[in-house]
Each structure stands twice: as structure tokens, then as C-alpha cells.
């Protein structure tokens with residue numbers, strides 16, 4: 578099937594916002610998108626500050642700028658669908674409805690954290706919300722995501738697995754093996770490439786001749802879309818189409834989300850690989866500002882009410898920090914808990 582591209586500007590497109598009052602989605606959807614993205618944004622801004630103050634250690638990869646991808650996915654998905662992603666994963670549980678205080682506690686390595694404090698920034702799991710991590714090995718989750726979807730297919734369930742990866746991860750060999758097997762067996766998996774144009778400091782253009790990443794499915798006949806990942810509307814439509822396809826038994830679908838991260842790759846990144854102007858261009862189409870404009874133009878909320886919402890969100894984030902700081906550290910013997918062992922494993926001999 579041919580690859581289609583929908584409203585997917587390669588470089589930052591024109592400034593200017595919608596003035597139309599007629600909206601593609603109802604009021605409640607825009608309000609939900611805004612609230613959800615605001616929490617992701619304020620939570621991660623706080624994470625950045627806390628990290629610099631050395632309140633928690635390990636890695637810290639911020640998702641700031643990419644929020645529309647998750648907001649649009651959540652409004653389009655079935656609540657029982659599965660999600661798996663890489664290490665830029667603080668926002669995924671928040672978008673899926675996890676109480677952010679458990680995400681903060683995980684960053685602090687506390688027992689109350691999403692992974693009992695044993696995973697940290699890159700390993701957020703929430704079984705209840707079908708979030709299967711949080712993975713630090715670039716590309717590893719591509720095969721795992723297809724495996725989860727295979728299990729659902731095998732058990733006759735109707736769920737779809739959204740398997741996220743970065744533009745850097747698509748250059749791992751596992752992508753091809755997984756695409757081939759998933760297409761052959763018509764596994765219900767939606768592969769989502771979050772193309773923020775950089776893998777650490779290396780741009781997509783420097784990595785490959787193929788820069789339109791939705792084309793990567795072509796040699797497997799996988800249907801694909803390139804999507805404006807800064808637009809909640811475009812993201813929602815794309816996820817809805819992909820999920821419908823996979824859920825109906827037709828097999829995998831590939832989505833390339835063209836998005837952007839405003840912050841560095843992780844916390845120590847001098848960002849010499851891009852210009853300040855490029856970052857500013859993308860900020861001109863910030864998904865939060867766009868949705869906020871729609872809300873204001875339609876008089877669904879006043880500036881004052883939006884300021885109040887921002888204050889409330891920041892206060893909630895402060896509560897998360899308090900919860901994390903007051904939570905206990907894991908006891909040393911916890912090291913031996915939750916470790917998978919298979920006593921009868923036949924291949925290792927003493």
C-alpha cells in the first residue's frame with residue numbers, strides 16, 4: 578500500500594494560528610487536550626529544575642514539545658489498548674491517566690514509584706494502564722511491542738499495541754525483522770515513529786538517504802502515514818485510522834509523527850547541532866499555544882480561568898514533589914525482589 582503524507586511539514590511551517598470558530602472536535606476534547614498537555618509540560622519543567630538541583634540522579638530525557646503526540650493518541654485510542662515506548666517516557670503515564678506523583682516518586686527512586694523505585698527515569702511501567710515501559714536500549718521495544726500484540730492476537734483479544742520509537746531507533750536492525758514478521762502474521766501493532774529530527778546530536782538527514790520515515794514500511798507493504806505531530810487534531814485522526822486498520826485484523830500500520838523536542842537530548846547537551854532560530858520556529862507552532870488559542874477564540878475559557886488552571890497544575894506538581902520526597906527509600910533486601918528466575922531453565926549448566 579502506498580505511503581501517504583498528511584499535513585506533515587518537514588521544517589517548521591508558517592506562523593499564525595487558526596481564527597476559525599468552527600472546530601474539528603468538540604469543546605470537551607480541546608479542554609482535555611489542553612489540561613493533559615499542560616500537566617505533561619509543567620511536570621517536566623519541574624523535573625528539569627529538580628535534576629539540576631541534584632534531587633534525583635540517573636538520566637533525564639524531557640519530552641517537552643512533543644506533547645501533542647500523546648494527547649492525540651489518548652483521545653483516539655481504546656482505554657484497553659497497550660503502549661510501549663523508549664526512555665523519553667515521563668509523559669506517557671501522565672497522558673494515560675497515571676497519577677503523576679507516582680512518576681515523580683520513580684524519578685526519586687522511592688518505593689512508591691511506578692516501578693517501586695527500581696527503574697528510574699527511563700523505566701516507567703503501569704500495568705493498570707497497559708504501559709509496558711520505558712526502555713533504555715534504543716530499538717529494543719520495537720520487537721517487544723510486536724510481541725505484546727502477538728499475545729493479544731493469539732488470545733483472541735481486540736487490543737492494539739502502540740509501539741513508539743525515535744527517528745534514531747529506526748536504524749536498528751530489529752525494525753526490519755519485526756516489520757517483516759508483524760506483516761506476515763498480521764499482528765495488531767501500530768508502529769509510531771516520533772521523528773523529532775535528532776538522535777542525540779545526529780539529524781535524520783545525516784543518518785540516511787531516506788528522510789521520509791513513513792517510507793520505511795514500503796518494502797513490507799505496510800500502510801503508513803506521515804503526520805503533523807504538533808497538531809492534536811492530525812495526530813488523533815492518524816491514530817484513529819491506524820487503530821481501526823489494526824483492530825480489524827488487517828495487521829500493522831506505521832505512523833511517522835513529525836514532532837520536535839525543545840530541550841536537549843538529555844540534561845547535558847550543548848545543542849551545537851541546531852540553531853536557536855530552528856528551536857524558536859518550532860515554538861511558534863507549540864501545541865499548547867495552538868490549543869489554547871482555539872479555547873480562547875471560542876470563549877470556552879477566559880484568560881483568567883486559564884491562568885488559574887496553570888496555577889492549579891503547578892500546585893499539583895508541587896504536591897508530586899512533596900509526595901516523592903516524603904516517600905521511603907527501598908530497603909536493601911528489595912534488591913532480590915521482582916527478579917525473574919526460571920529454576921528449570923534447561924540451557925545453563927552449573
Ligand SMILES: Cc1ncc(C[n+]2csc(CCOP(=O)(O)OP(=O)(O)O)c2C)c(N)n1
Nearest residue numbers: 665713714715743744745746773775776777
Ligand atoms: C542500542 C543502543 N545504542 C545506543 C544507545 C545510546 N543512545 C541513547 S539515546 C540515543 C539516540 C536515540 O534517538 P531517537 O531514537 O531519535 O530518540 P529521541 O532521543 O530523539 O527521543 C542513543 C544513540 C542506546 N541507549 N542503545
Ligand SMILES: [Mg+2]
Nearest residue numbers: 743744775776
Ligand atoms: Mg529523535
